Amino acid sequence: MYLQLTIFSLSLKEYMLPCLNKKLFGVECPGCGMQRSVHLLLQGEFMEAFKMYPAIYPLMLLLVFLVSTIFVKFRFASQIKLILMLTTAGAILVSYLIKMNILF
Template sequence: MMYLQPTIFFLSANDYMLPCLNKKFFGVECPGCGIQRSAHLLLQGEFLEALKMYPAIYPIVSLLFFLILNIFVKFKFADQIKLILMLTTAGAIIVSYLIKMNILF
């Protein structure tokens, strides 16, 4: 009689990360390349590694945190804060992309 051994599959978040189609088809990284891995590193507590992987992760997290908090707590200058956080996030994404592509510095 043959017994089947129970198999335990260990799946990590790396198994579910989507590939960058821009990099796959054109060979050039997009401005969002690295955000999934950076978020995963951030959730694992690897804060410096997350910053190195995708420098715009912290402005994105702060923007999301404020947007969620603003649902429950109304701030007097919420629109101005959102605008500043959005511009900071967009600027961080653009600058980190330009540095990654060796256009800046």
């Protein structure tokens, strides 16, 4: 299974899309690094994935929760979803501001 995941991960690298915002304006967008971060996650490089795109873990947690709510009904699903969305948006915003040297 690990070998199959590695082969799949290697083939994904060939199909990564360039950032249109960066190509046109020379400025990274808030999503820059997400594809490479997912690629690193699939390779098992968890710390490198976080360094590439710090919002990857809240985003993955949100996606897992959203998919799981299709199959399982949670008692406070809407509140959990809202908290996860705000956490993800906050992580994206803070990491982008740090990357652009606006914060710290």
